[in-house]
Amino acid sequence: MFTGIGPFSISIAKEHIVKIYAIDINPDAYNYLKENIKLNKLKGTVIPLIGDVEEVLSGLNIKSDRIIMNLPGTAWSFLDIAIKSLKPGGVLHYYEFASEFQIPIDKIIETAYPRKVEVINRRKVKSKSPGIWHMGIDARIY
Numbered sequence: 001m002f003t004g005i006g007p008f009s010i011s012i013a014k015e016h017i018v019k020i021y022a023i024d025i026n027p028d029a030y031n032y033l034k035e036n037i038k039l040n041k042l043k044g045t046v047i048p049l050i051g052d053v054e055e056v057l058s059g060l061n062i063k064s065d066r067i068i069m070n071l072p073g074t075a076w077s078f079l080d081i082a083i084k085s086l087k088p089g090g091v092l093h094y095y096e097f098a099s100e101f102q103i104p105i106d107k108i109i110e111t112a113y114p115r116k117v118e119v120i121n122r123r124k125v126k127s128k129s130p131g132i133w134h135m136g137i138d139a140r141i142y
């Protein structure tokens, strides 16, 4: 989700034999993503998709092993469709601007309910403003 020009997608597909659906709503990002797919020698496959993640995912009807959500301001509003699109035991890589880890973790647990959530990693990516961090939470959702 929110792939931009594909930094996560391209880096992963360069090293691994994978199939990645890379979605962004911005036409410029989508065009550079397609360029990046051509320029980099990928082991895996990156499928570029343009549009709103909710609409694209609803149309695709796929279940993923992993979903990356690096849109820290508003990713919370796409948690529902992300969790619905995740296989049982799949991993969510979720980013949010927050003051403490428990805030994004609670949102994931609440949205995933009654599915069980196991937080497997949490990190401060960088400072956003005083007391607020760009945080990453990796959670396995059963």
Ligand SMILES: C[S@@+](CC[C@H](N)C(=O)[O-])C[C@H]1O[C@@H](n2cnc3c(N)ncnc32)[C@H](O)[C@@H]1O
Pocket: 001, 002, 003, 004, 005, 006, 007, 008, 023, 024, 025, 026, 029, 051, 052, 053, 054, 070, 071, 072
């Ligand atoms: C913070 S950037 C992240 C880009 C990339 N993942 C990275 O880490 O460099 C967020 C991206 O989300 C895209 N975006 C925002 N809302 C979206 C939506 N509803 N559906 C699809 N893409 C969206 C923007 O166009 C932008 O490229």
